[in-house]
Amino acid sequence: MSEQRPASAAPAPRVVVTAGTTAGAAVREAGLPGKGPDAVVVVRDPNGQLRDLSWSPEADVEVEAVAADTDDGRGVIRHSCAHVLAQAVQQQFPDAKLGIGPPVKDGFYYDFDVDKPFTPEDLQALEKRMKQIIKGAQRFSRRVVPSVDDAKKELAAEPYKLELVDIKSSDNTVDTSEVMEVGAGELTIYDNLDPRSGEQVWGDLCRGPHVPTTKHIPAFKLTRVAAAYWRGSEHNPQLQRIYGTAWESNEALDRHLELLAEAERRDHRKLGAELDLFSFPDEIGPGLAVWHPKGGIIRRAMEDYSRRRHEEADYEFVYTPHVTKGQLFETSGHLQWYKDGMYPGIHMDAEHDAEGNVRKPGQDYYLKPMNCPMHMMIFKSRGRSYRELPLRLFEFGTVYRYEKSGVVHGLTRSRGFTQDDSHIFCAPDQLADELTNLLQFVVGLLTDYGLTDFTADLSTRPEKFVGEPESWTVAEAALEQALKSAGLPYKIDAGAGAFYAPKIDIHVTDAIGRAWQLSTLQVDLQFGDRFDLEFQDSDGERKRPWIIHRALFGSIERFFGILTEHYAGAFPAWLAPVQVVGIPIADEHAEHLRGVAKSLRAKGIRVEVDTGDDRMQKKIRNHTTQKVPFMLLAGGKDVEAGAVSFRFRDGTQVNGVPVDRAVAAIDEWITRRENASPSADAFTF
Template sequence: MIAIQLPDGSKRPFDGPVTVGQVAASIGAGLAKAALGGRVDGKLVDLSFLIERDAQLAIVTEKDADGLELIRHSTAHLLAYAVKELFPDAQVTIGPVIENGFYYDFAYKRPFTPEDLAAIEVKMQELAKKDEKVERRVLPRDEAIAYFKGLGEAYKAELIGAIPAGEEVSLYREGAFEDLCRGPHVPSTGKLKHFKLMKVAGAYWRGDHRNEMLQRVYGTAWCTKEDLAAYLTRLEEAEKRDHRRLGAELDLFHLDEHSPGTVFWHPKGWTVWQEVEQYMRRVYRDNGYQEVKGPQIVDRVLWEKSGHWEKYRDAMFTTESDKREYALKPMNCPGHILIFKQGVKSYRDLPLRYGEFGQCHRNEPTGGLHGIMRVRAFTQDDGHIFCTEDMILPECVVYTELLQKVYKDFGFTDILYKVATRPAARIGSDEIWDKAEHALMESLRRSGCEFVIAPGDGAFYGPKIEYTLKDALGREWQCGTMQVDFSMAQRLDAHYVAEDSSHRPPVMLHRAIVGSLERFIGILIEQHAGALPAWLAPTQVVIASISEGQADYAQEVAKMLQKQGLRAQADVRADKITYKIRSHSLQKVPYILVVGDKEKANRSVAVRARGNQDLGVMGLDDFQSKIAADIAAKV
């Protein structure tokens, strides 16, 4: 007799071993039909999984996040099944679940075409409608290697060969297709109904550029038709908002193969950059930070002492001079410690807050570069707070409040909070990590923030809070961070004189609000679809004359607004006014002021706001008051 405990606390007795599917059927026919898998004592399993002892069980349906995971994993196998049906000579390799979908890598003699992708998707639909049962079996490692070699699947055989001798591996079959996989999977292909293949790209076998180039087919899968349609709509909207396209259309920046992974900022884009930087500089000034600036190139010895050389060496750009090895800094923290060490610091000086717009370099893989979102040269609004242990909690509480205000000013109000705890490879004692993790969690509780735990995701020197904002499309961007570090200052011999005259290492709080300015500006561009709010817009006002007779007045108004600190320009070209309005509307200028003879005579302007809003005729003072209020309110 065994007892199965369900999520509501009730228990169901069974005479002997029972499968997850049988338990679902015992509860009701409706649940049995909807079931996709189960969680047995927390582990995700197939419906065919045999429960042989007392256990806790949750039946997984499409209403659960695990259900979507099962659907996507199984749809990746369905993709491979369809490819093998249409292209028998293709070899299958790996096919994991990824965010919003899945992919599968194939080795084939020629590139897949868009027509091939369409045919594969049709074949997937045909196979799904067959509702073929998905069955699991287990083979000894060597037998599995021989099996896949016999099928001509060399990549699968190589994968299995990396498993220790004597081990067993699991295979899943659906119809004529069988694949190596840990599972779990949906019970039959008929559960897979709402999917779409998205694109094909190149990918090296096992991610190593020295290996063969494979073809990676990406797809998406959802539980309902409505979810799939909504996702495709979001993708379409995201494409319209793509910062790379808008960056070119709005003349903000460009990327160039002469310097991959770096950004060439154009005058308009650099204006946006400066607005963000100057805003953050005011944040520094108004919240007790002292701005500092460290060098770009630092001796390898410092990176070894700080621990970064061991962890990040492969991502560092290095150079050599006078038989000494240097690295372009990938982060700013060791430099700030060297600044802290200059002169004697007392407990009375703490907390000491340093802030820097520090340019960093990291040798990101070429395939990982993405517009200005993922680059090799970037600037952080990087800050470090040197404090005592007793100061950690109040500093973190104040910081969270500050971060929330900054995000709100940039148009983000939906923030997610995550505490990343100690990783397996770390420095410092468990006692120190206990203190640091407790301080971060308690600071969020006192700030009234709900948070989740990310076990093992902390930095090697300390745990951290990750602040993630949601944009207009519901996408998540992790930007801000607060890290508690008991170790690095001590490793670099930094101390302060305590109240009892002893020398103690300070606790170091690593913090950034927007993170990489390049990435944050890319997020802003996509959040606002290029239509940046008036306070950030590179050109805030255009004064367009209807004819040559108002050119002098348009230029006068522009100069007057410029003296008020506005980014204004006059358009006195001989083009028709409708053309001028359209041209500046496409450039997403917040305000276009049209001036004709009547406006010139009355010292007024006809105001058009972005979005084709006609605000009517205003006196110059009234318009100045309006745009000043917009800028002050950050709208």
């Protein structure tokens, strides 16, 4: 939901910083903005590193001015705001110990070790204190700490900071958020200085950069509190994490908060309960959904249409078990690569003699985290000819992954989910055409569900990889050509491929501007060798197939959650669990609507007649709340005329439509899978 400058925005201005002067002086001399949403807050040096405006180079250098209303500018504002938050917390709670406080998408957080969790009242008090700090125009001042010992002496009261210093001094790996604290080179502390006396008010171990003063944080809001384990490990202390957001203007903050409010209204977990679609019973466990009848109808409609489209595209349907011997995942590499994300093994098949001694040792079985290895075994089950290629295997295969409880998030991050998984086996000379056709198929099918705004990332060979560089080059070129042929806007994510394969990730933007990562296409350079897969080519030689992994929805559950939020629960009529509801004005009109319902059911349309005790207006409200796309009302005049009156979700109405024309119009709307919500303006009877 981040606000970004349009792609057509002018290039960032560049200025020359003269040796011995500061970047801020060069910016001012160039007449660039120092206030407002486009104020310059940092600069980018020729190496791509962001620098404070107080930075003074040793030689003349041309830099790029970075404005507040850019992604990098916002990141600096947010990290600076995290420092203000930490200062406020330690003023309000003097015994609080500091964790880390990085910027994140659309905001920031800071972790604290405190005696008791923060309350909503605490957040209000902290916001008030932060506003006072910001108003005070404290200056952010970078200071290099001469040595690790000096850093430890200064940070003696901050155990978590000391741990980060130890990690840095021992050359151990730190994650992205921790780099914000210790950096990749020298140790630095940012002091907050009083603008009049120049004395230190507060300081924090940090790589930076920061805005020049706290006054350059024009708009912020603390949003929530959550528990978080130090460095993300459940073996470490649990801290209190305060989340917030900060923007270049109050207007930008207000837009963001409106989007947050809209996102909350659209939250699929909330709508799932309100619309009786699915639930997560505690008795079953976190991240394991049960689908209620209405949710099951939508899911079945999604799956049925997907199956139909796959059949038309010459996919062959397969089914595989939910559990397998561990050896299969040793061959695939999943046990080595992903064991921490897999459920523990189930030890079975041991045989014992009468004395209880082991006659035959048992072995571990695992719930499958992926379908890939089983599809490899289907290909390998018999000899294959080039005439069978490309062989496209497809499965709605349920998999299980052990997501940590703090990561589980409704249907979009669950522990059990069903992938619409496909593995395509092709000859090397078929790869380019197959990828092009596949990408067009993926985009076309997603568009059929009402998603139309796509971008893609092409992730290329990392530093550490398996296989031959030449094969990687061929695979990457084929993936990029497929993107060009499909007309998808994309960017190269250099070095971000898995160590065994390059890939395309497709992102879709939903109705309120949020980007979701959906489909993945991956050219596999490893499984052919790992599973010893072969086909006999036209020249009689045995050759390795190239393998394309493809999950189109990602998972049924996640896609369902995304669609729920995209449509705010008002699913297109072709997917809606109840497509039509008949509402009689009085009991004597119900029989007329039952006849209409019979005609609709004959066309496969899901219809109900509400003969409950509620008054008509309350029935209309109830079914509008349940987001039924078509409501058909009938009173005495409608019965006499053999007609019905349409009522739509948006409150519009069309009266006196002959039954045969009403049935035909509804059937035509649903049959063509119209994704817009029906309204009076869309129909001419």
